[in-house]
Amino acid sequence: MITFPSTSLVQSVVADAASADFEASAFAVALALVVVGVALWRRSTVAPAVAATSGFGLALTTLAVAVRTGGWATRADAPILGRLVDHRTRMSNEVALVVTTAGGPLETAGLGCVIAALLILRTKRCRPALILLGTVALSAVMCTLLKLLVGRDRPPLSAQLVVETDHSFPSGHVTGTATLLVMTVLALGHLSRTRRVVLLIGALAVTALVAASRLYLGAHWFTDVAGGAVLACVMVTAGAVALRLDAARPERHHRAFPFRPTADDQRHTVSLG
Numbered sequence: 001m002i003t004f005p006s007t008s009l010v011q012s013v014v015a016d017a018a019s020a021d022f023e024a025s026a027f028a029v030a031l032a033l034v035v036v037g038v039a040l041w042r043r044s045t046v047a048p049a050v051a052a053t054s055g056f057g058l059a060l061t062t063l064a065v066a067v068r069t070g071g072w073a074t075r076a077d078a079p080i081l082g083r084l085v086d087h088r089t090r091m092s093n094e095v096a097l098v099v100t101t102a103g104g105p106l107e108t109a110g111l112g113c114v115i116a117a118l119l120i121l122r123t124k125r126c127r128p129a130l131i132l133l134g135t136v137a138l139s140a141v142m143c144t145l146l147k148l149l150v151g152r153d154r155p156p157l158s159a160q161l162v163v164e165t166d167h168s169f170p171s172g173h174v175t176g177t178a179t180l181l182v183m184t185v186l187a188l189g190h191l192s193r194t195r196r197v198v199l200l201i202g203a204l205a206v207t208a209l210v211a212a213s214r215l216y217l218g219a220h221w222f223t224d225v226a227g228g229a230v231l232a233c234v235m236v237t238a239g240a241v242a243l244r245l246d247a248a249r250p251e252r253h254h255r256a257f258p259f260r261p262t263a264d265d266q267r268h269t270v271s272l273g
Contacts (some may be wrong), residue, residue: 030058045241081215129187170224
């Protein structure tokens with residue numbers, strides 16, 4: 001006798017397939033927009049930035065929807081967490097705690113203020129430092145709003161080495177660390193390209209370490225840290241545009257007050273008389 005799958009099972013399979021196809025298509029479109037934006041970045045500013053920001057924004061929205069609805073993109077979360085929990089050691093625990101503490105919100109804010117001050121001293125300009133701080137602050141606000149909108153629960157307490165009870169998506173540690181470090185590299189436009197590439201690689205490596213520490217400690221799911229990284233990409237793209245527009249502005253040289261005419265000014269005044 002031939003038996004057919006139940007209607008509920010068929011509907012579940014179809015729904016899963018549709019969700020997977022939708023998420024894959026959305027991520028593909030997002031990647032295409034980002035590639036176009038990066039490819040055209042040197043030729044223009046606004047249009048490539050819009051394309052790249054739209055791509056990152058679409059990826060972040062798709063990921064948030066998948067997290068909210070338990071979509072296909074979240075299927076690897078539990079296996080990754082379980083594998084990390086099974087391979088914990090005392091030394092690894094201590095290293096992860098140090099790394100995750102260094103990437104905390106307060107530590108990121110403090111480091112941002114120090115970097116901004118050093119930028120002002122090094123470049124004698126305030127705007128790049130203010131853009132850096134503004135981008136980091138806005139990324140924190142956006143991260144908090146997303147946490148409230150998505151409302152995802154943290155991993156179970158039994159898997160957490162550091163107890164976290166607020167919402168989980170996206171990771172604030174990853175968002176703040178990535179935004180601050182990459183924006184710092186972009187603000188150092190006076191350095192050679194080779195040095196900036198080296199610093200960028202270092203920034204990405206540190207961000208990866210912070211993300212790994214959050215996963216290892218059971219504070220986040222994998223899609224949480226991925227969401228934090230994508231949100232950082234959105235904010236860094238916007239910050240990069242602001243830095244580029246600022247660099248294109250002509251510098252205005254104002255005299256110090258009170259005004260004291262120089263010898264050249266006096267000669268020029270005499271010649272006019």
